Structure formats: C-alpha cells, structure tokens
Amino acid sequence: MATARTESVGPVVMGLNKQNGQLRGQTKPAPASPAPTTQGKTLGAPQKAGGGPQDGGGIKFGDDWKKSLKLPPKDNRVKTSDVTATKGNEFEDYCLKRELLMGIFEMGWEKPSPIQEESIPIALSGRDILARAKNGTGKSGAYLIPLLERIDLKKDHIQVHVVIATPGRILDLIKKGVAKVDRVQMMVMDEADKLLSQDFVVLIEDIISFLAKNRQILLYSATFPISVQKFMAKHLQKPYEINLMEELTLKGITQFYAYVTERQKVHCLNTLFSRLQINQSIIFCNSTQRVELLAKKITQLGYSCFYIHAKMMQEYRNRVFHDFRNGLCRNLVCTDLFTRGIDIQAVNVVINFDFPKNAETYLHRIGRSGRFGHLGLAINLITSEDRFNLKAIEDQLVTDIKPIPSSIDKSLYVAEFHSDSEKWMIQTQI
Numbered sequence: 001m002a003t004a005r006t007e008s009v010g011p012v013v014m015g016l017n018k019q020n021g022q023l024r025g026q027t028k029p030a031p032a033s034p035a036p037t038t039q040g041k042t043l044g045a046p047q048k049a050g051g052g053p054q055d056g057g058g059i060k061f062g063d064d065w066k067k068s069l070k071l072p073p074k075d076n077r078v079k080t081s082d083v084t085a086t087k088g089n090e091f092e093d094y095c096l097k098r099e100l101l102m103g104i105f106e107m108g109w110e111k112p113s114p115i116q117e118e119s120i121p122i123a124l125s126g127r128d129i130l131a132r133a134k135n136g137t138g139k140s141g142a143y144l145i146p147l148l149e150r151i152d153l154k155k156d157h158i159q160v161h162v163v164i165a166t167p168g169r170i171l172d173l174i175k176k177g178v179a180k181v182d183r184v185q186m187m188v189m190d191e192a193d194k195l196l197s198q199d200f201v202v203l204i205e206d207i208i209s210f211l212a213k214n215r216q217i218l219l220y221s222a223t224f225p226i227s228v229q230k231f232m233a234k235h236l237q238k239p240y241e242i243n244l245m246e247e248l249t250l251k252g253i254t255q256f257y258a259y260v261t262e263r264q265k266v267h268c269l270n271t272l273f274s275r276l277q278i279n280q281s282i283i284f285c286n287s288t289q290r291v292e293l294l295a296k297k298i299t300q301l302g303y304s305c306f307y308i309h310a311k312m313m314q315e316y317r318n319r320v321f322h323d324f325r326n327g328l329c330r331n332l333v334c335t336d337l338f339t340r341g342i343d344i345q346a347v348n349v350v351i352n353f354d355f356p357k358n359a360e361t362y363l364h365r366i367g368r369s370g371r372f373g374h375l376g377l378a379i380n381l382i383t384s385e386d387r388f389n390l391k392a393i394e395d396q397l398v399t400d401i402k403p404i405p406s407s408i409d410k411s412l413y414v415a416e417f418h419s420d421s422e423k424w425m426i427q428t429q430i
Contacts (some may be wrong), residue, residue, distance in 0.1 A: 019362070065098060072108040079252075083113040083137055096149050104145065113138035113149045118242045119218075120146050129218045130232055130241035135367030137244070139220045143188045150186065154413050160186045161211075167195065167203040174210050184211045192219040193360070196231050208235060223360050223369070230427070253366055254412045256404040257380040257390060265296050265353060265381050272351065272379060273303060275407075277414050280346045282368050286354035294353060295333045307333040336361055348413050349377045355386040359396040369413075376415035379404065 089112055091104050112120065115133035122129055123146035133139050147160050161170070161184050173179040187208065189195050195204055196219075208217075218238055219228065232239060269283070283298075285291045295307035296374040302331050306329045308320045317337075324332045325344050338355075350369045356362045369376025380401065384389055396400055 011414045017169045055335070065102070066105070069102060069105050071106060075108060086111065086114055087117055089117050091145075094124065094145075094149075096145070098399050099147055100145070109141065113141070114244055115139055115242065116142045116145070118244070119143065122242075123147075123216075123218060124149060126216050128216060129220075129237065129242065130224075130228075130239045131218070131220045131224065131242040131244075132224055132243070133220070133244045135222050135364060139190065139288060142218060143190070143218050147186060147188065157183050159184060160188070167200050167207065170208040171203055171207055174207065181207075181210050182212060184215060186216045186218070187211060188220070190220050192198045192221040192228055193223045194221075196228050201231060205231075207236070208349075222363060226315060253369060253376045253378050255366065255378045255380070255399065255401040256408070257382045257401050259382050259387075262383055266294075267303075268352065268381060269298070269299055269351065273301075276349060276377070277410055278330060279348045280327070280329075280344065281331050281349040281351060282347055283331060283353050283363050284356070285333060285335060288335055290354065291333050291335055298331060298333065303331060304329045305331045308337065309335045310337045336365070340406060340421045348375065349379070352378070354379040354391075355380055355382055359393045363397060375411075375413050377408070 091101060091109070091112055096104075114129065114137065116138050119129060119131055119142035123143060131139070131142065133142070153157050156180055158179065165173075170179065174181055189204070194200070208215075217239075219232070219236075219239075221228070247339055258268055259299070265395055285296065291307050291309045295305050298305040306320045306324050310315055312320075320332075323329065327346060333353075344389050347369050348364050348365070352362075352365060356365060366376075366378035369378065380386075390401060393399075
C-alpha cells in the first residue's frame with residue numbers, strides 16, 4: 001500500500017515558476033568531471049528501460065538465460081554491513097519465476113539484503129510477517145518479490161490489493177464495489193507505523209474486514225509503536241517476527257550539528273553548499289511556507305533548487321519528484337511529506353534546516369541519504385530552542401550527533417567507484 005505517485009507527467013517546465021516547485025537560479029560552474037551516477041545510471045541522462053523477457057528473443061529450455069540479460073553498469077561503491085551482513089543466499093535460491101529473476105537482475109539487484117533474506121521465503125510460505133528494518137535496506141524488495149511471485153496471471157481478480165491512494169479512498173472504492181477485494185490473499189502495509197497510527201488504524205481495520213478470512217498480512221516499518229502491537233495481536237495469526245534493528249540509524253550516515261541563530265541559517269547553508277561535494281541534497285523545513293521561502297533564497301544565491309510540499313497540486317509534486325530523481329536539479333527543499341518511501345540513490349547529503357520535533361521524524365529524514373548501505377551525510381542546523389530536542393533524539397536513537405568540524409572528510413559521504421577500466425571519485429560541485 002503506497003501513498004505517493006512517481007510516474008512521469010510530461011515535459012519539464014523550468015524557470016522561476018512558483019506554482020510548480022521548480023526554481024532554477026544561475027547554476028555555478030563546476031569543473032569537468034565524470035557525471036555523478038545513480039545506481040549505475042548517469043545523473044541527468046534519460047533512463048532507458050531495461051529489456052525484459054519480451055525483447056530477449058525468447059528463452060528456450062537449456063539456454064544460459066543470464067546471457068540474454070541487459071544488466072546496468074555494476075555498482076561497486078562501498079556498502080555497509082546494513083546490507084552486506086547476509087547469510088550468502090542468492091535470489092535463485094527461492095525458486096522464483098524466470099521472468100521475475102530476469103527483472104530482478106536487470107534492476108541491478110545482485111544478491112538479497114538481510115531483510116530480503118529473512119522475509120522472502122517466509123512471505124512465499126503464506127505466513128504473516130511483522131518486520132523491522134532500517135530505511136534504505138531493501139524492505140520494498142522484501143515484500144514485492146514474493147508478491148509478484150505469488151500472483152497468478154490466469155486469475156482475473158484482485159489478488160494483492162496494490163493501490164496508490166489514501167486508506168480512506170481505498171475503503172470508499174471497496175464499499176462502492178469498484179474494488180472487489182473478497183478474494184485478496186495478501187495485504188502488505190509498508191510504513192506500517194504510519195498506517196496504524198490513530199489517524200488511519202480504524203480505516204485499515206475496516207478494509208481488512210472485507211478481505212478473505214485466510215488472507216496473509218505483511219507489516220514492514222523501521223519503527224513500531226504500541227499501536228502496531230495491538231493491531232498485530234488482533235489481526236495477525238502467529239506472525240513471523242523479524243527485527244534487524246539492533247541500532248536505529250544507518251551505519252553509512254555520519255551526523256553533525258551546527259549551532260546557529262535563526263538569522264544565521266541561510267548563511268550557514270550557503271557555506272555548506274560551497275564546501276561540500278554534494279551529489280544531490282534534500283533540505284527539510286518544518287512548514288510549507290518556510291519551504292517556499294527557503295527555495296527562493298537558495299535560488300537567489302545562485303543555486304538550482306526544486307521544492308515540494310503537501311499543498312502543491314499532485315501533478316506538480318509528481319513532476320518535481322520525477323525530475324529531481326532523474327538528476328535535473330541538485331537540491332530539493334521539502335516538508336516531511338518527503339520522509340517516507342522515497343529512494344533516490346544519488347542523494348548523499350540531507351540537511352535539517354529546521355530540526356524535527358521527534359526521533360521518528362528525524363530517523364526517516366536522515367534515512368533519505370545513505371540508501372542501501374551507501375555513504376551519506378546528515379547536517380542539522382540547531383538553534384537554542386532545538387538543543388533539548390537534539391539531546392532527546394540522541395538518547396532515544398542511541399546515536400551520536402557530533403559538532404560539525406571546520407572540514408568534513410569527503411570519504412564519509414562521497415562515494416568511491418571502481419570499475420575494470422577506471423577508479424574515480426565523484427567530484428561534482430553545485
């Protein structure tokens with residue numbers, strides 16, 4: 001169950017257009033260097049869809065089907081143990097459909113991550129799952145792979161209720177008979193802590209009442225409050241529990257804070273832009289008004305900037321997200337609308353221009369960098385009013401947010417690539 005749409009919605013509209021969230025100043029020149037990449041794809045270049053079985057010329061029994069795969073460039077960036085501490089399983093160990101395996105490999109996925117190793121075989125068995133794993137460690141693949149494996153293309157009815165909508169809208173479609181879910185065998189709740197919060201849990205329980213009695217429920221999240229435990233006891237049958245959260249923050253993310261006054265924040269941000277090697281950055285504010293004001297300031301400083309928040313029309317949000325993900329802009333200013341379920345491999349710096357109020361929000365924000373075991377940097381601008389929240393969040397997450405040094409070691413957040421023919425560092429500037 002997802003709550004964000006990310007498809008392309010048309011041509012890029014550039015310029016100082018306040019309505020569509022895309023502000024572009026005069027980009028400061030950067031030295032010639034290799035283009036930054038996102039999971040093996042050139043940042044800013046059109047992404048071509050990988051070839052599937054339909055354009056592979058057909059696979060015959062006995063063929064070496066892997067030879068027909070159209071694989072993306074190998075991603076040899078250093079990865080942390082968040083995704084490398086596996087049991088050594090392969091995707092082929094799970095007896096998946098050939099077409100599904102081809103799609104997995106052509107996405108550039110080579111081996112299952114720890115959460116995928118734990119989750120995929122259990123989900124395929126039909127058992128309920130309650131899984132905790134860090135943001136950016138492969139939770140989506142952990143449920144999407146068994147979901148796609150279990151779908152029977154010969155059956156003409158909803159089997160897994162894959163919907164892009166709010167829970168209220170889904171329930172409305174069910175009650176009107178538009179979405180017939182009485183034969184749904186599998187229900188997945190990603191970001192389950194949010195879906196089972198006080199705002200949505202009644203709607204979710206109402207939706208479940210329309211499903212088949214022997215349905216399978218899979219819950220995935222980085223954080224599980226008490227409300228999830230109550231839901232589990234009521235609706236899950238002997239769930240298999242997975243907990244890969246011995247520590248809450250990703251190992252590849254280095255966290256710093258800069259102690260500033262409110263009036264110094266923009267100047268501090270400008271200094272960070274000039275000194276850091278930012279591939280792409282996400283900058284968080286605590287209100288929609290501050291998002292737009294900050295995006296305008298960044299543009300006036302001469303840096304390209306997009307912004308996104310919940311009060312924008314969905315069409316414009318889709319366009320901004322799509323263009324940012326494809327590398328058309330270095331910096332994105334946003335609210336907490338952008339903290340969950342967003343996977344952009346090129347983001348290596350997250351800046352909390354406004355410090356969040358609670359540990360859960362902080363965890364999801366900084367998790368936008370350092371995706372899938374890669375390196376990332378989280379920088380927090382702290383005013384005197386934020387110092388108590390800073391200490392509380394450090395304690396709750398059992399993490400260490402250090403004072404920002406005068407010079408930040410690039411090896412902490414700039415990825416080093418190795419290939420057969422070259423070894424190079426991303427050396428992009430804003």
